[in-house]
Amino acid sequence: xxxxxxxxxxxxxxxxxxxxxxxxxxxxxxxxxxxxxxxxxxxxxxxxxxxxxxxxxxxxxxxxxxxxxxxxxxxxxxxxxxxxxxxxxxxxxxxxxxxxxxxxxxxxxxxxxxxxxxxxxxxxxxxxxxxxxxxxxxxxxxxxxxxxxxxxxxxxxxxxxxxxxxxxxxxxxxxxxxxxxxxxxxxxxxxxxxxxxxxxxxxxxxxxxx
Numbered sequence: 001x002x003x004x005x006x007x008x009x010x011x012x013x014x015x016x017x018x019x020x021x022x023x024x025x026x027x028x029x030x031x032x033x034x035x036x037x038x039x040x041x042x043x044x045x046x047x048x049x050x051x052x053x054x055x056x057x058x059x060x061x062x063x064x065x066x067x068x069x070x071x072x073x074x075x076x077x078x079x080x081x082x083x084x085x086x087x088x089x090x091x092x093x094x095x096x097x098x099x100x101x102x103x104x105x106x107x108x109x110x111x112x113x114x115x116x117x118x119x120x121x122x123x124x125x126x127x128x129x130x131x132x133x134x135x136x137x138x139x140x141x142x143x144x145x146x147x148x149x150x151x152x153x154x155x156x157x158x159x160x161x162x163x164x165x166x167x168x169x170x171x172x173x174x175x176x177x178x179x180x181x182x183x184x185x186x187x188x189x190x191x192x193x194x195x196x197x198x199x200x201x202x203x204x205x206x207x208x209x210x
Contacts, residue, residue, distance in 0.1 A: 001159070002127075005166035010050060011131040015200040018104050023048055025097060030111065036190070038109035040203075043100045051100050054127070054204050059083035062125045062168070062206075069124055072175035072182040079123065083206065086123065090208040095119040099205040105141055105194050113146055113188040115172050118209035126171050128189075131200040133163040138197030145169060148186040149176070158192075171205070 006014075017023050018041065025044035030036040043051060059082070066079050080086050090096070099118055103111070116126060132138055143159040159167055169189055175182040191199075 001161070002166040002168065003162075004164045005127075005129055006050075006131075006164045008133075008163055011129075011164050011200075014048070014050065014102065014202055015131045017048065018102050018200065024102075030109075034112070035114065036110045036112040038103065038105040038111060038191075040101050040103040042209075043098055043102070045098050047098060047100060051202070051204070054129075055100060055206060056083050058127055058204065059086070059123075059206055062123075066124050069175050073173065073184055086121075086206065087208060090119070090121045093119065093121055095121055095208045095210050097209045099203075099207065099209050101203045101205070103191075103199075103201040103203065105138070105191065105199040105201075107194055107196050109191075109199075110141075110193040111191040113144070113190040115188055116203070116205050117172060118205070118207060121207050122171055123206035124171050124174070125168055126206065127166050127168050127204040128161075129166045129202040129204070130161040130163055131202055132198065134161070137163075138194055138199040140193055140195035141199045142192045143167065144190050144192055146188050148188075150183055 023043055024041040027041045030038050063079050063081060070077050143161055145157045145159060146154040148154045161167060170187040173184045173186050176185045
């Protein structure tokens, strides 16, 4: 968790973008696809300055972790030092639309457990930033993670984020050290049902989509 990654003022400015059509390339209503209840919109290029800055500046801090994970899980993929170089790899494979998104939840909305996989080239970490204040702006709506360990039932975890906090999480799998070396744990994430109010979240995903 990254405490106070964004100021409250910046959170409010990003949340206010949701009502405007021009920053976004598409909108999804979760209930139509069986994803839960609520909505989200994918940003278009050029990304808003703060979103582009977060993507560009967080990536090089996460690359050493990503490459270490690949090594521990015996995966051949290695990621370049800069986000620009990684996007060139995505775009050469036809993954061109940007994936950062803004999520909107109201009363009784929720997001089913899922993974944000959009093509062959996947950066193994992403960042979710809560833009609303629990208890003041909404109640319920906790961020939920589950990990699926080999031959075991899923283990849930509820993450207590505050407005402006960022959470770094695995997109798909992460290595865990066991008695016989590292094994792979599969993660999924979602949001529990809101009881009241409105909740906005910014998702920073580093690979682009097909």
